[in-house]
Amino acid sequence: MQREPEIDKLMTNSLKQLAIRGAFWTIAGFGGRQLIRLGGNLIMTRLLRPEFFGLMALVMTIKIGIELFSDYGISQSVVNNRRGDDPVFLDTAWSLKVIRGFQIWILSFVLAYPIAQFYRGQDPQGELLYLLPIVGFTAVLDGFSSSALLSWERHLEVRKLMIYDLAVTAASLMFFVLLCWWSPTVWSLAIGNVVSGGINLVASHFVDSRYRNRFRLDREVLKEIQNFGKWVAVASAIMFMADQADRFILAKLLSFERLGVYTIAYTLASIPRDVIRELSSKVIYPAISKQLDLPRLHLREKIVKQRWLLLLGLAVSLAALTTCGDWLIMLLYQGRNKHWDQYQHATWMMPILCSGIWFSVLFYTTSPALMAISKPVYSAQSNFVRFAMIGIGMPLAFYQFGEVGAIVVIALSDLPLYSVNLYGLKQEKLSCTTQDLYCTTFFVTVLGLFLLTRYSLGLGLPIHILLQGT
Template sequence: MIDRMRTLAFGSGLMTRAFRSSAINAGGYAGFQFLRLLSNLVLTRILFPEAFGIMALISVIMVGLSMFSDVGTSPAIMRSPRGDEAEFLNTAWTIQIIRGFCLWLAACALAYPVALIYEEPMLMQLLPVAALSLLIAGFNPTKLESANRHMQAGRVTLIELAVQVTGLIIAITAAWALQSVWALVISGLAAALTHLVLLNRFLPGPRNHLRWEKEAAHELILFGKWVFLSTICGFFVAQGDKLLIGKYLSLEAFGVYNIGYFLASFPLLMGGMVIQKVLVPIYRDSPPAASRENFLTLRRMRMAATGLLVSLLLIVAALGPWMVDLLYDPRYAAAGAVVTLLACMQIPMVVTLTYDRAALASGDSRDFFYLSLVRAVVLLLMLALGLSYWGLIGAILGIGLAALLTYPAVVWLARRQGAWDPLHDIAYTGLGLGVSAMLLVLHWETIQTISG
């Protein structure tokens, strides 16, 4: 037993490193979310619900800008045979800086029309300042991607937790002093600066320099053109609910919805983060199509990961209304119903979470784009129909229905990579949907309170 624990802690094998990296990333993410929860609990008592609605809109725009301009430098570094070469890394860093400046200029240009669309004049001032964090992030060293490439998660996790603590302290201090949404903007900028400084100071590896190597740029751009299109679709998958629901609800109600979204999405977001950092290197080094042994090894990992995430979603769904009543004041009571309904609707998304990473690991960013496009179109259609006929409940139900309708596209991609595992999918989808149905019946009276 002691020898086994020593191997897991210090071993250098692929599966051992994967387990260790998964544990560190999951633990770090849990700590990160705990700090976010602590921040929410304090800030919801200092600020007003509209502040969180405004900040959610700003976050949607900034995430959209980031995803609409993603040229795939991070996954390219993780999968490329040249991912450890200085010329390749410096070219990627140069592209990243150029992108950061373009993002900030785009945010400045969008501030006025966004303020008109959402009828909130403060966005004209807040968005350009908040978007400075995107400019700052452009200077983050490629040592971060190199650490992820080799599944060296320890220092990265500690740095991210330190950044979150810094942002939390500054947000609470500024909120108490200013009593304004500006506190959230200021804390975001402080966190971005702290992240940049700590990455440069504490991650091992050579410093980046401005460089443009033609061959490296060609590889990055060739791989990145499909990632760019995929992330545009990914933006609508990840933020489509906020775009449409944010227009449908008042800012106060939208702030309440985002509190519920934060609590309900913890398992899904954690799973996505761990899978991105761990499974891409594993798929790269042990592709499931290469041998039956690789497939069975990945099946065991998928079974364990999906089982954990489905269990977490069902626990969150069961306890949602009680968690909100315990943690928040009565102004946020409706968030409990959002937690239950949204957590249940994310079950089909969690079940298929691992498949698309096989395409990225093999360098097949084109097929990954096709899947992302199908997901985006179906999700937006289901959200729009749900809002039109059944309001907020219909929109959230549409999220789950969209995941089920896009399953054939997921199977198509998974089979091309030799990764499809119908036993895994049937078992967890049946279990998740069966328990979800019971939980929805249990909490249906509460859920009906968000029908408007």
């Protein structure tokens, strides 16, 4: 009679240890990957003009959009499905990945001309027409990559995933830098993406000898993936619109040069969001998926308990990044940079963008629970409201208040994302509202103290360039 609770306790402790190790390796791997990318970015911003980064930001946004609009929920199915270790299931999932890769590449050809015409005013040379199909080919390479990586994610083997990602990122970056040094044009960035996809493809098939994929389409597996993935596809499509609409709109409202500056500010400001997204997909979601047999009340208690340290740590980190964001931009991009006159505008953008990411932190620490219980519809609804705010609010704010108004709307766009998610959590008896209120109060207090300390020391505010009208 006493054995079952003892076994449950052992399983819980084992899963907890896996999750802790997974969180450590996720943060360590993400930090290492960001340092590598940052090093490469610092070199390339000294070789390339800002408009090249703006143009590539738009190209990558379009490519990601095509990918998310054609998302079948393949990776989530491998992680979540009880048959996720079955070779038949894995081969079918891999075959779908390959088919999807070709679909994305074909769509990049089809969409290249109308998109190039739409942005003709910002791209008079028509480079978008050729850049989209070149970068789109990386989807084919990604499609052929081994399912071993998905299996590692399923079993919380985050250490392997992070070491693999670091190695691929470092190798890819070497080619990026060499190409940009040899030919400082936007084409080097495009070809670098293809080379990176090729490195990932080759490496993925040598990392684990247990996985040798072959083409196979099992009808029962297809049905299971389709049933799970139909809402994932909707959620992914809407998430893309919510996440990337800012770049589409800014590319039309501003020059590619200004879009490149915004992309740098947004990338650095989004580091806390990216960290929590990594934890969300690689640790929180798989960990919750393994505890779905627990009563909802018990599951909620576990989620709340594990969130405390994570939220408090991120609150301090985000407050510090908001307070010192302008200094970080100057430290990284000002020295020996002939394009600093353009890049300096990122110093006021970054703190504003940082301040609004807190609601994204709250969202990504709870939304995996709704995904794990097969309720991705709430994620779709949350992202739709965020998309509506960006799509309607940004142009209105831009025409009323200029570039600053558009940036403020982007910063606040995570609030509706989080708010709608609260409804889903309440409906599924997984609400963490009280914890969110306490942690939000803590974040605002810490941020206020940091800003007050900086101002009292005569160091001004992080948006001083904006206040001076420079």
